[in-house]
Amino acid sequence: MTDELYDLNGLAASVCxxxxxxxxxxxxxxxxxxxxxxxVSRRSQHGDLTTNAAMVCAKRAGRPPRELAQALGERWLxxxxxxxxxxxxxxxxxxxxxxxxxxxxxxxLRRLLAEGANYGRGSLPWSERRSVNVEFVSVxxxxxxxxxxxxxxxxxxxxxRILAFVGHEVTREFYVNDHGTQMLRFAQxxxxxxxxxxxLEAQVPQDGYMGExxxxxxxxxxxxxxxxxxxxxxxxxxxxxxxxxGVLAELREWGRDAMLAQFRASLDRLGIVFDAWTxxxxxxxxxxxxxxxxxxxxxxxxxxxxxGLLFEHEGAVWLRTTSFGDDxxxxxxxSSGEATYFLSDIAYHRDKLDRGFAHLIDIWGADHHGxxxxxxxxxxxxxxxxxxxxxxxxxxxxxxMESGRARRMSKRRGDIVTVDDLIExxxxxxxxxxxxxxxxxTVLDLDIDLAVEQSNQNPVYYVxxxxxxxxxxxxxxxxxxxxxxELPDVAVGAYERSLLRALARFPEVVLSAAALRAPHRxxxxxxxLAAEFHVFYRNCRxxxxxxASTAFRSALCVATRATLAGGLAxxxxxxxxxx
RNA sequence: GCCCUCGUAGCUCAGUGGAUAGAGCACAGGUCUCCUAAACCUGGUGUCGAAGGUUCGAUUCCUUCCGGGGGCACCA
Numbered sequence: 001m002t003d004e005l006y007d008l009n010g011l012a013a014s015v016c017x018x019x020x021x022x023x024x025x026x027x028x029x030x031x032x033x034x035x036x037x038x039x040v041s042r043r044s045q046h047g048d049l050t051t052n053a054a055m056v057c058a059k060r061a062g063r064p065p066r067e068l069a070q071a072l073g074e075r076w077l078x079x080x081x082x083x084x085x086x087x088x089x090x091x092x093x094x095x096x097x098x099x100x101x102x103x104x105x106x107x108x109l110r111r112l113l114a115e116g117a118n119y120g121r122g123s124l125p126w127s128e129r130r131s132v133n134v135e136f137v138s139v140x141x142x143x144x145x146x147x148x149x150x151x152x153x154x155x156x157x158x159x160x161r162i163l164a165f166v167g168h169e170v171t172r173e174f175y176v177n178d179h180g181t182q183m184l185r186f187a188q189x190x191x192x193x194x195x196x197x198x199x200l201e202a203q204v205p206q207d208g209y210m211g212e213x214x215x216x217x218x219x220x221x222x223x224x225x226x227x228x229x230x231x232x233x234x235x236x237x238x239x240x241x242x243x244x245x246g247v248l249a250e251l252r253e254w255g256r257d258a259m260l261a262q263f264r265a266s267l268d269r270l271g272i273v274f275d276a277w278t279x280x281x282x283x284x285x286x287x288x289x290x291x292x293x294x295x296x297x298x299x300x301x302x303x304x305x306x307x308g309l310l311f312e313h314e315g316a317v318w319l320r321t322t323s324f325g326d327d328x329x330x331x332x333x334x335s336s337g338e339a340t341y342f343l344s345d346i347a348y349h350r351d352k353l354d355r356g357f358a359h360l361i362d363i364w365g366a367d368h369h370g371x372x373x374x375x376x377x378x379x380x381x382x383x384x385x386x387x388x389x390x391x392x393x394x395x396x397x398x399x400x401m402e403s404g405r406a407r408r409m410s411k412r413r414g415d416i417v418t419v420d421d422l423i424e425x426x427x428x429x430x431x432x433x434x435x436x437x438x439x440x441x442t443v444l445d446l447d448i449d450l451a452v453e454q455s456n457q458n459p460v461y462y463v464x465x466x467x468x469x470x471x472x473x474x475x476x477x478x479x480x481x482x483x484x485x486e487l488p489d490v491a492v493g494a495y496e497r498s499l500l501r502a503l504a505r506f507p508e509v510v511l512s513a514a515a516l517r518a519p520h521r522x523x524x525x526x527x528x529l530a531a532e533f534h535v536f537y538r539n540c541r542x543x544x545x546x547x548a549s550t551a552f553r554s555a556l557c558v559a560t561r562a563t564l565a566g567g568l569a570x571x572x573x574x575x576x577x578x579x
Numbered sequence: 580g581c582c583c584u585c586g587u588a589g590c591u592c593a594g595u596g597g598a599u600a601g602a603g604c605a606c607a608g609g610u611c612u613c614c615u616a617a618a619c620c621u622g623g624u625g626u627c628g629a630a631g632g633u634u635c636g637a638u639u640c641c642u643u644c645c646g647g648g649g650g651c652a653c654c655a
Contacts, residue, residue, distance in 0.1 A: 438592065476614055521593090
């Protein structure tokens with residue numbers, strides 16, 4: 001018997017192998033249907049594990065499902081299952097239920113201990129691993145990160161951790177929108193605040209940024225450059241819109257860098273580190289010109305011209321996105337000669353392809369979803385015409401609540417609850433666990449006051465507490481971690497079995513979280529695993545006079561600790577040794 | 580009008596073809612001379628928004644409708 005049978009994947013494979021034999025003998029297509037599942041039973045009368053194999057394959061085998069299940073069960077039990085399974089049972093419309101023996105549970109625990117911190121890692125087959133670029137947060141550097149961004153940050157980073165854990169090669173990327181008119185307004189607003197600090201009459205533009213943070217930023221600007229721009233402002237009569245392009249460019253760059261430094265600091269507090277920060281402006285620099293644009297923008301335009309997809313209309317340059325499923329064609333170069341942000345995005349994605357990523361994931365807020373169709377169309381228009389390589393995830397918004405009522409945030413007004421506010425209020429662990437607790441496509445209501453009030457009953461502490469409890473037990477054990485090679489052949493009780501079944505699910509939970517882009521599955525799993533542990537703890541004393549029982553149960557604790565810590569790490573949450 | 584998304588217990592939500600649909604919160608009661616009571620145990624509710632369809636089987640897939648949210652610029 002091989003070690004493979006001690007995890008669910010291996011077990012499923014052995015059942016499928018027997019099923020294939022049966023199918024071959026009956027002359028049906030040999031490979032089992034992909035929908036064959038081996039799952040942990042939800043009710044004890046349905047055994048430890050259950051498979052739908054017979055129902056899924058009955059038609060192809062030309063036999064009634066129950067009869068096929070019977071044949072499958074008998075042959076598997078006589079073969080690979082002999083040493084680990086006590087009996088099988090056909091139930092309902094054709095389920096095959098497996099009742100595993102103590103030997104399987106002991107073997108499974110031995111395997112868990114051997115894998116340690118690597119349990120569940122790299123479970124994606126090599127053929128399915130990709131070099132993946134995940135772009136998220138990507139906030140315009142015109143104002144601080146707020147709680148809405150925190151959701152995308154927590155979601156994106158958890159997704160990255162999960163993708164990397166199962167076997168992908170992941171790059172976290174932040175796209176810096178530092179090219180358009182918003183940045184100009186930002187620079188003008190900064191200039192006005194700077195002027196006010198110098199005692200000049202200067203007004204923040206009507207459509208500028210009014211937030212407090214710009215006043216603080218202006219203070220720092222004064223500290224750094226002193227009165228360097230006083231003359232320019234005086235000459236402009238205090239109207240920042242009349243400043244020279246050169247001065248505004250300098251202010252824009254300084255402001256951008258200052259904001260990005262803040263972003264980095266806030267994200268760092270959350271435990272999120274980006275591998276790449278790509279500037280939109282940089283897409284317009286270097287290389288040859290095409291249609292008046294250099295850099296990646298020029299190259300993108302050249303690519304699209306070669307495909308014959310650009311046309312001019314009313315002085316603007318358009319991309320024929322309708323050829324790729326969009327409902328109207330889109331402007332890339334305005335009649336004024338300026339690029340649209342759409343051109344930037346096309347150039348940007350083209351650049352990401354050039355950098356060799358096999359798969360691109362963008363995480364966008366729901367307020368951008370109207371943009372999905374044209375982006376997919378543009379990506380399909382670009383060589384190598386593989387739209388499936390671009391995946392756009394739309395995250396729903398965070399509804400900021402205040403004592404039960406909706407509260408509106410506005411960056412322009414400066415009425416913002418920032419990421420830093422959130423961290424200060426409830427802490428990093430509670431914040432990250434909370435923010436990835438639900439699927440990204442449901443609206444999340446967040447009431448800061450309530451969150452503070454309830455932070456003591458944040459589910460994260462339930463999970464962390466289980467981890468801390470185990471650490472305490474191991475400390476009390478007074479010896480090194482149990483040796484997996486010396487697990488005693490004890491009987492395995494119901495609570496221990498239940499905990500081990502929960503542990504056995506971890507790899508498939510992580511795999512599905514990766515495949516479905518659903519970190520909240522890990523969140524939900526951790527709560528279930530912690531619950532299993534707390535029940536076990538309450539009913540099974542670990543440290544006792546019986547050395548065999550102590551050895552087995554403390555080993556089970558060690559395996560649970562590793563899985564809890566591993567799962568929490570996937571969400572960027574710490575696993576404390578004491579609470 | 581068109582597009583996206585959601586609709587499951589009093590509330591917040593899991594559950595992307597399987598058996599009797601599950602957690603947490605809230606509410607009531609019980610459990611530490613015993614490895615951490617941030618824990619455990621006991622109480623109970625569902626026309627899974629509606630109607631059709633596909634299937635051995637549908638909360639899940641398809642169609643239509645109803646309701647909430649978001650989006651439909653030569654703005655970003």
